[in-house]
Amino acid sequence: MKKEVLYKKLFNLTSIITDHFPKAGARILDFLLLNILGNKILFKFFSLQAERRVKKVKTFNCFLLVSDMNIGDAINCSSGVAAVRKIFPDAEIDYVVKKSTKNLFKGNSDISNLFPVFIGSPFPTDDDLLTLKRLAQNKAYDLIINFSPMIDNKIFGNRNVVDFSLIAVELLRNAKDKQSINNVSFQTYRFITILFKDLLPEGFNNRFNGPGIYLSDDAIEKADNFLSDHGISNEVPIVMFNPDTSSKYTRIPFVVQLELLKKIAGLECIIFISEGRIEKNIEKKLIQYLQPEVREKIIIVNAGFNLEEYAALTDLSDIFITGDSGPLHLAAARKYSRSGQYSLRNKTAIFSIFGSTPERVYGLDSKAPGFFAANQDAPSRVFVGKSPCRNISCINKLAKTCSQVRCFQQLDSDEIILEAANHLATTQKYKSLRRNRYLLNNISSSCIKKTDE
Numbered sequence: 253m254k255k256e257v258l259y260k261k262l263f264n265l266t267s268i269i270t271d272h273f274p275k276a277g278a279r280i281l282d283f284l285l286l287n288i289l290g291n292k293i294l295f296k297f298f299s300l301q302a303e304r305r306v307k308k309v310k311t312f313n314c315f316l317l318v319s320d321m322n323i324g325d326a327i328n329c330s331s332g333v334a335a336v337r338k339i340f341p342d343a344e345i346d347y348v349v350k351k352s353t354k355n356l357f358k359g360n361s362d363i364s365n366l367f368p369v370f371i372g373s374p375f376p377t378d379d380d381l382l383t384l385k386r387l388a389q390n391k392a393y394d395l396i397i398n399f400s401p402m403i404d405n406k407i408f409g410n411r412n413v414v415d416f417s418l419i420a421v422e423l424l425r426n427a428k429d430k431q432s433i434n435n436v437s438f439q440t441y442r443f444i445t446i447l448f449k450d451l452l453p454e455g456f457n458n459r460f461n462g463p464g465i466y467l468s469d470d471a472i473e474k475a476d477n478f479l480s481d482h483g484i485s486n487e488v489p490i491v492m493f494n495p496d497t498s499s500k501y502t503r504i505p506f507v508v509q510l511e512l513l514k515k516i517a518g519l520e521c522i523i524f525i526s527e528g529r530i531e532k533n534i535e536k537k538l539i540q541y542l543q544p545e546v547r548e549k550i551i552i553v554n555a556g557f558n559l560e561e562y563a564a565l566t567d568l569s570d571i572f573i574t575g576d577s578g579p580l581h582l583a584a585a586r587k588y589s590r591s592g593q594y595s596l597r598n599k600t601a602i603f604s605i606f607g608s609t610p611e612r613v614y615g616l617d618s619k620a621p622g623f624f625a626a627n628q629d630a631p632s633r634v635f636v637g638k639s640p641c642r643n644i645s646c647i648n649k650l651a652k653t654c655s656q657v658r659c660f661q662q663l664d665s666d667e668i669i670l671e672a673a674n675h676l677a678t679t680q681k682y683k684s685l686r687r688n689r690y691l692l693n694n695i696s697s698s699c700i701k702k703t704d705e
Contacts, residue, residue, distance in 0.1 A: 255404055256375045263651035266643070271655050274641035281643040290424030298418045302447055305412050309394050312340050312451070316393045318348040318384065320400040320416075321373045322498070323559065323578030324614070326353040327585055328437040329399045330360070330463045335444035336397075337362035339452060346391070348384065355560045356582075359466035359590035373498075374650040375402050385409075399440065419443045423613055427644060434612040435624030437463055437581075462616075462627030464586035467560050467567075472594045474557070475564035482551055487684045489521040489676050492553075492566055492583075494574035495535055496528040499649040501608035502576040503531060505660050510541055512573070515669040517546040519676060524569065526562075526579065527555040563587060567596050570630075570679050571672055573603045576614050576649070580604050584616050584626035601675045602632040603668060607659030608646035611636050633671055637663035 269277040288294075315336055319329035326349040333347050346365040349357065354368035369383050370376060376384075381403070388396060388408040396408050398415040405413045419439050426434040433439075441460045445452065484490070493513065497503040504512075516523055528534035535552055542550070553565060559582060566572050566583040574580045580602070587596035604615050615634035617623035626632035637660035646652060646659075676682050 255402065259375075259402070259648070259651055263645060263648055264653045266645035267653040267655075270641035270643065274658065278641045278643040281645050285644050286424055286427055290421055290427065292425075295418070295421045295425060298421055302414045302418055305414050306395070306447060308412055312343055312394055312448075314344045314346075314392065314394050315340075316346045316348070316388065316391070316396045318396070318398045318400055318403065319350070319370075321350060321370050321376060321402060323350060323353055324581035325399070326350050327356070327463050327465065327581040329440055330357065330362075331437045331441040331460065332397060332399060332444050333360075333362045334460070334463070335441045339444070339448050339456070346387075346393075348387065352559060355468065355471075355558070356465040356563070358468075359588070360464070374648070376400075381407055397444075414447065418447075424644065427610065427612070430622050432622060433624050434610075434622060435616065436613050438624045462584070462586060462624070463581075464588055464627065465563060465582070466588045466590045467564050467594075467596070469589070469591050469593055471558070471560035471564045472589065472596070474561045475568055478553075478565060479568060484522055484551075487681050489519075489679060489681045490524060490569040491516050491519070491521045491571045491573065491672065491676075492524040492526070492569035494526045494572070494577065494579045495538060496526065496531050497575040497577035498530055499608070499652070500657055501646065501649045501652055501654065501659050502606070504575050504605050504607070504663075505657070506534075506538070508660060508663055508665060509538055511665050512668065513538060513542060513550070514546055515665060516573075516672065517542075517549045519669070519673055520682065521549070521570070521676060523550045524553050524565065525550055526553050529555060564596075566600055567598065569600050570676060570681060571601045571603060573605070573668070573672075575605050575607065576609045580614070580616075584628065584632065586627040598628050599630045599679075600626075600628050601630040601672075602626040602628060603671065604632075604634050605660075605663065605668070606634060606636045607639070607657075608642060608652065609649050610644065610647055613647065631671075631675060635663065635668050637661055 266281055317333055319326045333345055336345055344364045347363045348367045348369050350370040351368040357363055357366050370380050372380050385407050388411055393411055396411050396413045398413055401416050405415055422439055423434055426432040495509050525535045539547055563582045567587045572583040583600055584602045587598055602616055606615055611634045612622050616626040616632040617634040618625035618632045639659045639661055641658055
């Protein structure tokens with residue numbers, strides 16, 4: 253728990269600095285953290301350390317990969333599992349994740365054994381650590397790869413362990429290079445390929461499109477039934493809006509959300525709005541302030557949907573709009589039917605709106621340089637508010653303690669709506685809707701003409 257106390261003190265200090273000196277404090281923190289923690293010497297040190305540990309391993313038959321603590325982390329770190337499987341196709345690969353995400357990875361053939369362990373966030377509980385310790389003791393793992401900065405390698409005993417340090421330094425180094433892809437999922441995959449660069453199979457294909465998740469028939473059917481229960485045709489465009497996030501520094505400000513919902517309602521679409529889990533009843537408060545004609549276009553997705561079912565519903569949506577949160581990575585991941593009985597659309601445009609956290613690390617954008625695209629057959633876009641105090645320490649949104657939320661200043665909602673309108677106009681649903689209305693109008697005009705005659 254000493255590590256947890258240290259982290260809290262460090263991020264509280266960075267918050268105090270930017271509270272008192274927003275612009276100057278942010279510049280100083282970026283200069284210090286990016287140049288000290290992201291320097292070449294440190295990168296070389298961690299590289300050599302990782303190489304030495306890999307060279308100690310005589311065989312690579314059994315791996316344990318440990319994700320970080322949150323929902324999005326479990327999805328992003330699964331990129332590491334995919335890379336290990338590609339390099340070692342016959343190895344046993346065990347994966348430790350947050351307990352609530354277990355169903356997302358059932359059916360993933362890259363994973364030999366799935367261990368849904370974590371209940372803590374952002375720090376592991378004592379039970380989390382005890383379970384992890386027992387896992388490491390009960391099996392002779394050739395190598396343990398620990399992606400969580402919150403878990404001390406000592407918990408694994410005397411096993412060979414490679415941790416997140418190299419990825420962390422690389423993310424900090426790339427923060428200064430605006431052209432380099434700095435997404436955490438992409439860098440996790442790349443980290444594994446660098447770690448085993450001398451063991452890559454002949455003709456190894458380094459291409460990586462992003463993580464995937466697996467959905468049960470029940471989840472897919474529940475999402476389909478949600479549409480039919482509300483009388484929504486497959487030809488009606490759907491915009492799904494997530495108003496909640498785990499931190500007030502990543503949650504889109506209430507007034508901006510209202511503005512966005514009013515403008516989205518002006519588009520030809522149905523709006524799904526997620527029920528708040530952290531900010532309770534946020535969806536009801538938003539609807540309360542909207543005009544009746546706007547409310548008519550909104551359907552609340554209640555909290556009774558589990559992660560699988562929620563993911564299936566995002567797959568039926570044409571656009572998913574959110575702040576930086578677990579649902580962002582849930583919607584952006586490629587969807588697969590666990591049974592193989594269903595064909596998922598994977599045509600959801602992902603629009604993420606960023607406040608405190610670094611948009612190139614967690615955001616997904618198919619147009620902007622330095623970004624990684626969502627694993628969907630549709631555009632992904634990142635929109636960032638201006639902030640006088642944003643700096644690299646904001647990466648840990650759950651540990652920050654800033655007294656003011658200044659993360660979304662000057663956010664251009666018109667830009668978001670224009671992108672949404674342009675994308676909807678390209679969808680088959682929108683074209684079919686337009687064509688049907690044209691035919692209906694022509695039939696109506698013809699009927700009126702015949703009546704007049």
